[in-house]
Every structure is written in C-alpha cells, then in structure tokens.
Amino acid sequence: MPASDESHEDDPRARAARTKRDRTRRALLDAADSAFGSRGWARTRMEDIAQSAGVSAATAYNHFPTxxxxxxxxxxxxxxxxxxxxxxxxxxxxxxxxxxxxxxxxxxxxxxxxxxxxxxxxxxxxxxxxxxxxxxxxxxxxxxxxxxxxxxxxxxxxxxxxxxxxxxxxxxxxxxxxxxxxxxxxxxxxxxxxxxxxxxxxxxxxxxxxxxxxxxxxxxxxxxxxxxxx
Missing domain, CATH: 1.10.357.10 (Tetracycline Repressor, domain 2)
Known part of the structure; x- marks a missing residue:
C-alpha cells in the first residue's frame, strides 16, 4: 500500500468519518427492519426510516439509493x-x-x-x-x-x-x-x-x-x- 494510503488509513478524521458512516448505515438498517416488519412495504417510506434513524432523508438516500x-x-x-x-x-x-x-x-x-x-x-x-x-x-x-x-x-x-x-x-x-x-x-x-x-x-x-x-x-x-x- 502506498505511504499516502497508509497515512490516510491512520488519519483520525478518516477513521471517525468511517465510523460515523458505519453507525449511520446500521441505524438505517435497524430502523428499516422495524418499519418493514411492522408496517409492510407500501406503508413504509424512506423519509420515515430516516427519521427513525435520526438522519435526514438525503443521508438515507446517500447510503441506500432506493x-x-x-x-x-x-x-x-x-x-x-x-x-x-x-x-x-x-x-x-x-x-x-x-x-x-x-x-x-x-x-x-x-x-x-x-x-x-x-x-x-x-x-x-x-x-x-x-x-x-x-x-x-x-x-x-x-x-x-x-x-x-x-x-x-x-x-x-x-x-x-x-x-x-x-x-x-x-x-x-x-x-x-x-x-x-x-x-x-x-x-x-x-x-x-x-x-x-x-x-x-x-x-x-x-x-x-x-x-x-x-x-x-x-x-x-x-x-x-x-x-x-x-
């Protein structure tokens, strides 16, 4: 791995950003699991899932486009x-x-x-x-x-x-x-x-x-x- 890549991997800001992305993704998956399991397909909206996960709809679509x-x-x-x-x-x-x-x-x-x-x-x-x-x-x-x-x-x-x-x-x-x-x-x-x-x-x-x-x-x-x- 090039030295620049290694330094990027060790960058605390990069690690923090990656951790935040992983947590957001997990929160969306958990919220979606609950929503689809309780309200079904038609009555579940991405906006509702985003709200339950504590993120914006734009963030939800950034992780899962549909x-x-x-x-x-x-x-x-x-x-x-x-x-x-x-x-x-x-x-x-x-x-x-x-x-x-x-x-x-x-x-x-x-x-x-x-x-x-x-x-x-x-x-x-x-x-x-x-x-x-x-x-x-x-x-x-x-x-x-x-x-x-x-x-x-x-x-x-x-x-x-x-x-x-x-x-x-x-x-x-x-x-x-x-x-x-x-x-x-x-x-x-x-x-x-x-x-x-x-x-x-x-x-x-x-x-x-x-x-x-x-x-x-x-x-x-x-x-x-x-x-x-x-």
Whole structure:
C-alpha cells in the first residue's frame, strides 16, 4: 500500500468519518427492519426510516439509493447463511437429498420467523420486476432479487444433484429453484398461519416429485405423500 494510503488509513478524521458512516448505515438498517416488519412495504417510506434513524432523508438516500435496495440489504443476512451451508454441503460430499431437505426446512423457518419482512420483500420483488420488465440483472444492485438471491442455495444443491445423477435433469436447477421459492413467498403472504413444517412438506413434494419421484408415496388418503426414507 502506498505511504499516502497508509497515512490516510491512520488519519483520525478518516477513521471517525468511517465510523460515523458505519453507525449511520446500521441505524438505517435497524430502523428499516422495524418499519418493514411492522408496517409492510407500501406503508413504509424512506423519509420515515430516516427519521427513525435520526438522519435526514438525503443521508438515507446517500447510503441506500432506493427503498428496494434498503429492504434488500435488510433481508440479505437472513439468506447468506443458507448459501454458505449449501457450499459446505457440496464440498463435504453430502447427499443432496438430505442437503435439499434441510435447506428447504431451514428456508421455511426463516420466512416464518420473519413473516412480515418476507411479505414486504415479496411486494418489493413484484414491484421491481414490473418496473424493469424482465429477469434480474446481476449488475443491478438496487434490484431486491439480486440483493436477496433466495433461490441460490437450492439452485446450487439441485444443480449438483443433477450433475452427480442423484436427481433427474429436468426441470433444470434454475427453473426448479425459482419455482419453489416463488411458491414459498406466495404462501408466506397468502397463508400466514401455515406452519413451516407444512410448507416444507409441500415444497419438498414439488421438488422430489419432479426430480426423484421414487421418494413420493402413492396413497389414496389426503395425507401428505412426501416421506424421506430413513
């Protein structure tokens, strides 16, 4: 590192400015988490979040240029551990059947514990999708679909399972992971009283019914047909 950069890093004024920026960003994220979680997407304004965080609206927009981006950064930490776990499961050579089972159940617990925030995210995603008129652009850092890649962990696991032959190759990992996550988010909004266990059984039946139909029990009753072999 050049000497000028080192001196800048050691400058107390630079450190103080950086600390202030970090605190402001944290205050905005905390205020947004509370606001979106209590008032939802439509009734939450950037100006209200800024006021709760004790900063001006201009400062809030300087940190997060859109409400979509702010919500994406609020929700992002809930998804990141699931993606890390998917990479770890693949690296460890774990059965993708077990890994997908655990991943779906964990994702259902996350959306259940954060129901109002998840409903706000779903609304933000729908609004942004209509605005841009197409799929997510990886370079668009205002797009909540880019900031919160909920399907990514499932996409990784399903793709690996298809590569190893554990899962059928069709539908593709991209199609299946997107379909399942869209169904999860939709049910989170429309069926707020549904338990995460019930939601997980439905999603796993969809996944394995398409990619491993031998795991689905054929029954004449209305009980859930998905049962993983022990």
């Amino acid at each position: 409400k979509h981006a702010l919500l994406g950064h609020v929700y992002q930490p809930l998804v990141r551990p699931l993606i890390v776990q998917a990479h770890n499961d693949i690296a460890a050579g774990r059965s993708m059947l077990d890994a997908i089972d655990d991943q779906v159940r964990a994702l259902c617990r996350v959306t259940d514990r954060n129901h109002e925030l998840t409903a706000a995210l779903w609304s933000a995603v729908q609004e942004y999708t209509i605005r841009v008129g197409g799929a997510a652009d990886p370079d668009d850092q205002d797009d909540p679909r880019t900031l919160v890649p909920i399907p990514e962990a499932l996409l990784l696991l399903i793709a690996h399972g298809q590569e190893t032959g554990e899962l059928r190759p069709y539908p593709s990992a991209l199609e299946m992971s997107t379909l399942v996550v869209n169904l999860l988010l939709l049910r989170s909004v429309n069926r707020p009283g549904e338990t995460p266990q019930t939601t997980a059984e439905l999603l796993l039946t969809v996944i394995f019914g398409s990619l491993r139909p031998d795991l689905i029990l054929i029954t004449d009753s209305d009980e859930r047909p998905f049962r993983r072999a022990q």
